[in-house]
Amino acid sequence: MLHAQVIGRILVRHAWRELVGTARRMYAEGLVVGTSGNVSVRVGDHVLITPTGVAYDELGDDDLVAVDLRGRQTEGALKPTSELPMHLAVYGNTDARAVVHTHAVHATAVSTLVPELPTVHYATAALGGPVRVAPYALYGTAELAAGMLRALAGRSACLLQNHGTVAHGAGLAQAYERTAQLEWMCRVWLAASSVPGLSPSLLSADQLGEVAEKLKGYGQG
Numbered sequence: 175m176l177h178a179q180v181i182g183r184i185l186v187r188h189a190w191r192e193l194v195g196t197a198r199r200m201y202a203e204g205l206v207v208g209t210s211g212n213v214s215v216r217v218g219d220h221v222l223i224t225p226t227g228v229a230y231d232e233l234g235d236d237d238l239v240a241v242d243l244r245g246r247q248t249e250g251a252l253k254p255t256s257e258l259p260m261h262l263a264v265y266g267n268t269d270a271r272a273v274v275h276t277h278a279v280h281a282t283a284v285s286t287l288v289p290e291l292p293t294v295h296y297a298t299a300a301l302g303g304p305v306r307v308a309p310y311a312l313y314g315t316a317e318l319a320a321g322m323l324r325a326l327a328g329r330s331a332c333l334l335q336n337h338g339t340v341a342h343g344a345g346l347a348q349a350y351e352r353t354a355q356l357e358w359m360c361r362v363w364l365a366a367s368s369v370p371g372l373s374p375s376l377l378s379a380d381q382l383g384e385v386a387e388k389l390k391g392y393g394q395g
Contacts, residue, residue, distance in 0.1 A: 182218075189217050190238045196274065196346045197230040205276040205357060211338070212255040215272045215346055216265055219243055223261060225252035256314035260340065263319035264326070270342035272349040277338040280361040285333040293377040294363040297355050299385035301341075302329035305356060310335040331356045 197213045200206050209230070214223035217240075224230070225239045239250035245262055247254065255261075261273045284291055284307075291298070291305040298304060308325035311318035322340055325332035331341035331352050339356055343349035366374035377385075 186217055186220075186222065186238070186240070187235065189215050190222050190235070192346050193222055193224070194230070194233045196350055197224055197233070199350065200274065200276060200353075201230050203354070205278045205353065207277065211274075211276045212257050212261070213272075213274050213346070214261045216270070220248060221261065221265060223254045223258060225250070226255045228252060259314065259316055259319045260322055263323050264340070264342050267323055268326070268342060269344075270349075271344050272346040273340065273342045274346070274349040274353045275338060275340050276353055276357070278353070278357040278360070280364055281333055281339045281357045282337065283364060284360040285335045285337065291333065291356075291360060292363055292367075292374065293382060294366060294374050295359050296377060296382065296385040297359055298377065299382045300389060301331045301352060301356065303382065303386075305329065305331055305333060305359075307333040307335050310337065313337065333360075 193213050193215050200211055200213065205211065209227050212224045214221050220240045220242055222238065222240050224233070225237065228237070237250065237252055239252050239254050240248045241254055241258065242248055243262065243265060245258055257275055260275065264270050264273050289307050291307075293304055306325040306329065308318070308321040311321055318334070322332060322334060326340070330343060331339065333339055339353055341349050341352040341356060343352055363374060
């Protein structure tokens with residue numbers, strides 16, 4: 175029993191360090207400013223999550239924050255991010271093991287313009303299909319979490335109107351990659367749609383379906 179507890183603590187500490195590294199990367203690559211955005215990872219029946227109002231470069235091993243799947247804090251002296259309801263909603267309704275939320279510039283801009291990101295690139299298929307925009311709601315609220323879940327149905331990422339992005343994955347690396355891919359697609363669409371007198375060509379549902387099928391065999395596995 176003691177051996178299992180020790181292994182559990184090692185896994186939690188490793189996950190926390192990976193989470194902090196992901197949060198710092200998010201800041202370094204311009205997907206957030208200041209203390210905005212947040213990151214979480216699920217370990218068993220607990221969720222490790224960034225604390226509210228703390229600069230990412232100030233987080234250390236002793237700042238670990240954990241909650242159970244109902245949101246009750248189980249570890250740490252710092253308060254969890256105000257967006258905790260959104261993260262818990264993802265874990266409670268998907269098989270996600272990690273969630274990344276950003277205020278990325280291009281994605282946030284797109285969220286103010288359209289109800290769904292136009293299908294300007296085949297990477298859309300890798301996110302489950304056209305990326306929807308969840309309607310605006312006050313941050314940290316159940317209303318925002320509910321709107322996000324509707325936008326995420328059948329998808330691994332969505333936009334939050336006048337707010338930012340949410341992406342989830344099987345781990346932090348995948349959730350972050352999906353976040354970065356979404357920001358890139360938003361940047362492409364904004365660039366293409368800004369040319370006077372021209373409109374970007376968009377991919378059809380059939381074309382995206384073709385890509386989705388091909389992606390099943392993508393990679394070294």
